[in-house]
Amino acid sequence: MTPHPLAAALAACLLALPAIAAAAPVPTDDPLYKTVEGLDRDLFGAYNRCDLKFMGDTVTDDLEFYHDKTGLAVGRAPFLDSTQKYICGKVHRDLIAGTLEVYPLKGYGAVEIGSHRFCDARKYSTCVEAKSGDARFVMLWRQDKDGWKLTRVISYDHLDRPTGE
Numbered sequence: 001m002t003p004h005p006l007a008a009a010l011a012a013c014l015l016a017l018p019a020i021a022a023a024a025p026v027p028t029d030d031p032l033y034k035t036v037e038g039l040d041r042d043l044f045g046a047y048n049r050c051d052l053k054f055m056g057d058t059v060t061d062d063l064e065f066y067h068d069k070t071g072l073a074v075g076r077a078p079f080l081d082s083t084q085k086y087i088c089g090k091v092h093r094d095l096i097a098g099t100l101e102v103y104p105l106k107g108y109g110a111v112e113i114g115s116h117r118f119c120d121a122r123k124y125s126t127c128v129e130a131k132s133g134d135a136r137f138v139m140l141w142r143q144d145k146d147g148w149k150l151t152r153v154i155s156y157d158h159l160d161r162p163t164g165e
Contacts, residue, residue: 025101025113036102036112039141039148040095048121050088052080059150060142068156092121096134109143133160 026033039058046054056076065073073079099115115136119127140152 023103025103030102032104032110033100033102035148036110036141037100039150040100040112040114040139043150044093044095044116047083047087048092050084052084052088055083056080063150064152066152066154066156069158090121092119092124092127093117094119094127105140109141109148112139112141113137133158135159 043055043058045051046058059076059079061076062074063076063079065079067073073082094117096115096117101113103111103113105111113136115134117127117129117132117134119132124131135158136156138152138154139150142149142151
């Protein structure tokens with residue numbers, strides 16, 4: 001049986017992670033770190049405001065989004081549809097301070113690795129650890145003549161906490 005091409009792509013990404021992890025991330029004062037940190041801040045600022053136009057402009061048409069709870073979504077439109085249906089006005093995302101790592105990908109762009117926290121946007125404008133769920137992520141950013149675009153996301157290790165008062 002021939003493996004699905006997307007499964008092969010995910011396997012390649014996962015196999016590359018140990019090699020990336022063996023290299024040191026760029027320092028926090030490195031221009032690449034600052035760029036990716038800004039890309040993350042801008043993308044998730046738009047996510048928290050439900051700015052679907054900005055989000056759509058930030059990802060590629062062939063975005064692959066791997067999520068340990070919901071599976072694989074391919075394409076800009078499914079990403080935006082899912083965000084509008086399940087996230088807008090309901091979920092707030094914060095990057096967990098001190099977890100962001102950035103690695104260069106020669107001739108492509110950068111790998112962003114970190115942990116983030118999600119909470120009920122109807123109750124919190126900043127996530128409170130005891131009332132939020134945490135997850136880890138890997139994002140691939142491609143830089144070309146038109147700027148930076150998000151091409152691949154792996155969101156995993158989701159830990160839920162009670163969200164009651």
